Every structure is written in C-alpha cells, then in structure tokens.
Amino acid sequence: MRDTFVRTLTDLAEKDKNVMLVTGDLGFGVLKNYWETYPEQFINAGIAEQNMTGLAAGMALEGKIVFTYSIGNFPTLRCLEQIRNDAAYHNANVKIVAVGGGFAYGALGMSHHATEDIAIMRALPDVIVLSPGDIIETEAAVKSLYEWEGTGYLRLGRGGGRAVHNGPIDFEIGKAIPILEGSRVAIFSTGEILEEANKAAIELNQLGISTGLYSFPTVKPIDAELIQRVAKEVDLIVTVEEHNILGGFGGAVAEVLAGTFGNRAHFERIGLEDRYSEIVGSQEYLRDSYGMSAYKIVNKISNLVVSGYVIHET
Structure with a gap:
C-alpha cells in the first residue's frame, strides 16, 4: 500500500505543481524517487509533526494540495490539535496519510500500533476518512483524496501489499x-x-x-x-x-x-x-x-x- 501511494502521488505531482508532500522525517526508502524527481514539491519537516501539520495548513490556504506523511499514530494523534484547529476548521486541502494502520508495526509495541485513529479522525467535522483494503483500492483512494476539496485522512497498511480484487473496481468516496x-x-x-x-x-x-x-x-x-x-x-x-x-x-x-x-x-x-x-x-x-x-x-x-x-x- 505504501509503495502504491507513493507511485500514485508521484504521477499526480507530475501533472499538478500544487501537489506537495511533507514528511515527518520518515519514509526515505520509499520516498526517494519522489523527492529526487520533484524536489520543489517535497519538504522534510523533521520529527515535529505539529509543525508539519501547521506548515501544511498554511501552504494549503495558499492554494497547495498538501499530503502529510508519517507512520502509525504520529501524523494523527501526536498533532491532533493542529489537524483540528489549523486544517479541519478551515477546510484546508490537507491530506493526512498514516502508514501502518492497526498492527502493521506490531513488533515496535503499542506506541506504534494505530488502533484508535479511525475513531478520532472520523469525529472531526468535515474530515473524510479513507481506509482502503488493498493496493487497487489504495490507488483509487489517493486519486479521490487528491480531488476532494478539504481535509481528509488516508489510513494505509505497510509495504507493497497484495490485491484482493481481481480486476478494476468502481471506487467512489462514500460507497462500499x-x-x-x-x-x-x-x-x-x-x-x-x-x-x-x-x-x-x-x-x-x-x-x-x-x-x-x-x-x-x-x-x-x-x-x-x-x-x-x-x-x-x-x-x-x-x-x-x-x-x-x-x-x-x-x-x-x-x-x-x-x-x-x-x-x-x-x-x-x-x-x-x-x-x-x-x-x-x-x-x-x-x-x-x-x-x-x-x-x-x-x-x-x-x-x-x-x-x-x-x-x-x-
């Protein structure tokens, strides 16, 4: 799923110079191709997720479509106040991406287990919550989130992932x-x-x-x-x-x-x-x-x- 996300976002960045990716000092192994190809559309905010989110909200209010990226709970729970006050309240085009939903980082312990994020993020008014089930749904979800006006949350698994669907799907936000x-x-x-x-x-x-x-x-x-x-x-x-x-x-x-x-x-x-x-x-x-x-x-x-x-x- 992570690889599918990065590949799809790279394609979107090629077509739209307003697409920005901001990482919280993580994901370099999979983000390398993106930042080398589009260095002007990439920022490493460091291990400072609150700052990352505030920065993303500011850029979004100036016309950018900003994807923030980190693992587990770090891009959500650690900076929840900034998501709520800076992004969601202003309906800013900030797309929060968490890699490693559930027990994907199981060996790292409960600090890296994302098991409350859906409940918390869906409680924020006007924030959509996407949680694709395989790599085919992931590609469609990234494209739909890019087109969505406002703040959204994308919850992904880890690594390459497998396809459950046997062919193309009819993906629409709000539809099973x-x-x-x-x-x-x-x-x-x-x-x-x-x-x-x-x-x-x-x-x-x-x-x-x-x-x-x-x-x-x-x-x-x-x-x-x-x-x-x-x-x-x-x-x-x-x-x-x-x-x-x-x-x-x-x-x-x-x-x-x-x-x-x-x-x-x-x-x-x-x-x-x-x-x-x-x-x-x-x-x-x-x-x-x-x-x-x-x-x-x-x-x-x-x-x-x-x-x-x-x-x-x-």
Whole structure:
C-alpha cells in the first residue's frame, strides 16, 4: 500500500505543481524517487509533526494540495490539535496519510500500533476518512483524496501489499465495494484486514454458510444505504477492523443500524476489544492473538450461525 501511494502521488505531482508532500522525517526508502524527481514539491519537516501539520495548513490556504506523511499514530494523534484547529476548521486541502494502520508495526509495541485513529479522525467535522483494503483500492483512494476539496485522512497498511480484487473496481468516496454475495451472513471490512476477511468469507462459503463480503474503503462518509439494504437481506452482519471496536468502523456501522427500522440482521463486531495490545510480534501474530485472523473470524461466525443464535425474522 505504501509503495502504491507513493507511485500514485508521484504521477499526480507530475501533472499538478500544487501537489506537495511533507514528511515527518520518515519514509526515505520509499520516498526517494519522489523527492529526487520533484524536489520543489517535497519538504522534510523533521520529527515535529505539529509543525508539519501547521506548515501544511498554511501552504494549503495558499492554494497547495498538501499530503502529510508519517507512520502509525504520529501524523494523527501526536498533532491532533493542529489537524483540528489549523486544517479541519478551515477546510484546508490537507491530506493526512498514516502508514501502518492497526498492527502493521506490531513488533515496535503499542506506541506504534494505530488502533484508535479511525475513531478520532472520523469525529472531526468535515474530515473524510479513507481506509482502503488493498493496493487497487489504495490507488483509487489517493486519486479521490487528491480531488476532494478539504481535509481528509488516508489510513494505509505497510509495504507493497497484495490485491484482493481481481480486476478494476468502481471506487467512489462514500460507497462500499461488494466482493462476494451471500444470503445468510455479510462481512463488512475496512482497511488491510480485508485480506483476512476475504479468506474467512471464502472458507465460510465452503462450509455451506452463504457469506457475502463488502469492502468499505470509506469509513466517513459511510455507505448507509448499502448497510441498511444488506441488513434487511441477511441474518448476520459482522464488521472486521484492525482497530478498537469502540468508535471505529464497527461503531460507524452500528450508528446506521441503530436508525434502521423494522426487522434487520443481528450485528457483531470483530476488532480490538477496547484495550491496548500488551504483547508484541508480527502483524499476523497480533491479528490472531486478538481474534482478527481468518481462522478466528470463521470460528466466531460459524459458532454464531450453527448455534442458532442468529435468526432473521420475516
């Protein structure tokens, strides 16, 4: 995802001299081609994320389209006041990019785990929140964020990443992307955890549990229309996110379901159970430890269905 972001932004910078990239003294291995090709459209603000954000807001108010870049919580939580007061309040064209959502930097400990960022960023008025699920969604999300007027947040995974989609996608801010159709269960996923959700959906179908899969590269604005429609069609909706279940993607879906009239699907959330990770390890190890691996997703959903706990009334 990170490589896809840099490649896409480099293409945009070639076409638009107002595109600026500001890094918080990170990412040099992947940003090298960008800064060597467009040195006048690149700034290293140093390990000073508050200054980086204030600088970006100032440039944006002078007509630039500014992407700030760092890892984990550093471009969001560390400079939240500046994002709120300098960028969002003025609807400035500042695009905050965080690489390493969830447990991507798992071995570095909880200070580098981004597990509250979606909840915090989506609480800021007029700030859109994009969390693409694979490299194909990432390319489309970067282009859409560039075209969006105002402040936005782009949450990425780490490294090259893999494609879950088999071909072109119909990407639109505020719209979910159907991947699999199912009549019994619907899995809603946001972010790079889509790879685990996809494996789980395929296995559930093989087990005879008809399961649909929907990727939500946009958490805010959320696709309320699709959520409400699917809630009338299936027995169970499960959200999967590499994030705290409180206030994040699952919370956004719950807000929509709370306002849905009539009979609707039972709802469950899979994510970090309102805690900080007390262990370190690879992203795969932490996902499994906290119930987000494909294996754990399959177990939870199949147990709910087989137990008869989930029954959709007609």
